[in-house]
Amino acid sequence: MSEYQFETLSVHGGTDPDKSTGARSTPVHQSCAFVFKDSKHAADLFHLKDEGFIYSRINNPTVAALEDRLSTLEGGVGATCTASGLAASMLAFSAVMGTGDDFVSSCKIYGGTTSQFRDTFKRAFGWNCHFVDPTKADNFKAAITDKTKLLFVESMSNPEGAVIDLEKVARIAEDAGIPMIVDNTVATPYLCNPFDYGANVITHSTTKYLSGHGQSMGGAVIDGGSFDWMKYADKFPALGKADPSYDLVFAEAFPKNPLAVHNHAVGLRDLGMNQQAANAYYTLLGIETLHLRMERHSANALKVAQFLEQHDKVAWVNYAGLKSSRYHDLAKKYMRGGQCSALFTFGTKGGYEAAVKVVENARLFSHVANIGDTKSLIIHPASTTHSELHDDQKIAAGALPESIRLSVGVENADDLIADLDQALKSA
Numbered sequence: 001m002s003e004y005q006f007e008t009l010s011v012h013g014g015t016d017p018d019k020s021t022g023a024r025s026t027p028v029h030q031s032c033a034f035v036f037k038d039s040k041h042a043a044d045l046f047h048l049k050d051e052g053f054i055y056s057r058i059n060n061p062t063v064a065a066l067e068d069r070l071s072t073l074e075g076g077v078g079a080t081c082t083a084s085g086l087a088a089s090m091l092a093f094s095a096v097m098g099t100g101d102d103f104v105s106s107c108k109i110y111g112g113t114t115s116q117f118r119d120t121f122k123r124a125f126g127w128n129c130h131f132v133d134p135t136k137a138d139n140f141k142a143a144i145t146d147k148t149k150l151l152f153v154e155s156m157s158n159p160e161g162a163v164i165d166l167e168k169v170a171r172i173a174e175d176a177g178i179p180m181i182v183d184n185t186v187a188t189p190y191l192c193n194p195f196d197y198g199a200n201v202i203t204h205s206t207t208k209y210l211s212g213h214g215q216s217m218g219g220a221v222i223d224g225g226s227f228d229w230m231k232y233a234d235k236f237p238a239l240g241k242a243d244p245s246y247d248l249v250f251a252e253a254f255p256k257n258p259l260a261v262h263n264h265a266v267g268l269r270d271l272g273m274n275q276q277a278a279n280a281y282y283t284l285l286g287i288e289t290l291h292l293r294m295e296r297h298s299a300n301a302l303k304v305a306q307f308l309e310q311h312d313k314v315a316w317v318n319y320a321g322l323k324s325s326r327y328h329d330l331a332k333k334y335m336r337g338g339q340c341s342a343l344f345t346f347g348t349k350g351g352y353e354a355a356v357k358v359v360e361n362a363r364l365f366s367h368v369a370n371i372g373d374t375k376s377l378i379i380h381p382a383s384t385t386h387s388e389l390h391d392d393q394k395i396a397a398g399a400l401p402e403s404i405r406l407s408v409g410v411e412n413a414d415d416l417i418a419d420l421d422q423a424l425k426s427a
């Protein structure tokens with residue numbers, strides 16, 4: 001398959017015609033369990049000596065088709081789908097972190113991820129997060145301790161649309177002998193390929209651009225196959241030391257894709273955040289038009305950002321596609337054709353009061369807590385999606401009192417501009 005271009009892979013990856021029925025569209029395998037051929041087959045599957053389906057908490061044929069497609073599009077060696085994007089970070093970290101370990105995260109990330117890292121990971125699992133400003137890669141280096149097990153960034157951040165210098169951060173992770181995990185949700189594999197720049201693991205909220213129509217929750221962890229878990233076996237015992245329930249060492253038994261196998265055989269088995277087959281089906285459908293949508297999303301976002309930049313009620317616009325953006329050069333390097341997806345913030349001149357009024361005045365833009373829909377969406381992050389953050393964290397993440405976040409859809413750009421114009425004028 002990988003001899004084909006992205007557009008072809010996004011339509012065909014992981015989905016041959018169904019062998020038993022000839023169905024061209026991937027069937028939704030709405031079954032909790034799968035019949036074993038005999039007792040040996042059952043025992044071999046349970047002991048990871050044979051590949052196949054056991055129980056949908058661990059694996060499912062429709063979800064496996066999506067995993068195959070996502071892994072192909074990202075250039076990975078295997079993927080594991082989850083119930084949501086936050087479940088994906090939970091799953092990815094669970095294989096790497098141990099109680100009392102540290103990790104370093106960009107502070108420019110989705111608010112829900114910030115609170116997961118800051119509060120729940122620490123309280124429930126004893127994983128300590130150190131947040132750093134990602135605009136200076138050396139901040140990651142300075143925050144690494146002998147307990148640090150991973151570095152985490154969003155390739156393009158929510159809500160600010162900050163573009164991270166992936167190569168520099170990856171080099172720091174490599175020097176420290178720890179993996180770099182990249183959330184590629186906002187950029188999508190169509191615009192950015194973090195494995196090409198040294199990332200070891202990619203996470204996604206497939207809820208966003210991948211499913212693309214605001215109808216199915218999901219997440220994914222993709223194994224880049226590039227991290228040498230055996231070399232650092234003492235640091236990463238889940239992959240580099242004998243597993244207590246299977247009589248094997250994952251990195252030895254599955255040298256090509258140990259993390260992907262572990263994430264199913266241990267992660268999903270024990271944490272239980274599997275993706276539903278029906279959601280995987282919708283996400284497979286969505287991905288078939290990802291390349292078309294991301295072109296239109298990005299073109300519309302640029303037109304909207306250019307309009308806002310010259311509007312007399314707008315104080316600033318933060319879109320990496322604009323020449324004025326501090327992230328413009330990084331976007332040209334890391335994003336396909338310098339296209340910058342469709343998530344960005346702008347600030348109103350009237351501060352918080354004006355910002356919330358603009359949100360309320362919008363008619364075509366829907367006021368919802370989501371991104372990556374074909375429909376245009378608008379929200380005031382500081383009082384909603386990023387409200388759990390402390391004041392200094394809000395500022396660091398780009399959720400200022402006057403910030404409005406747009407997720408620009410695929411409608412006619414002139415209609416979107418007219419809607420924002422009336423919302424700003426009447427605020």
Ligand SMILES: Cc1ncc(COP(=O)(O)O)c(C=O)c1O
Binds near residue numbers: 113157183
């Ligand atoms: C960049 C990013 N990562 C992860 C998530 C979490 O995804 P989910 O809502 O599917 O759990 C979000 C949600 O907005 C996000 O924007």
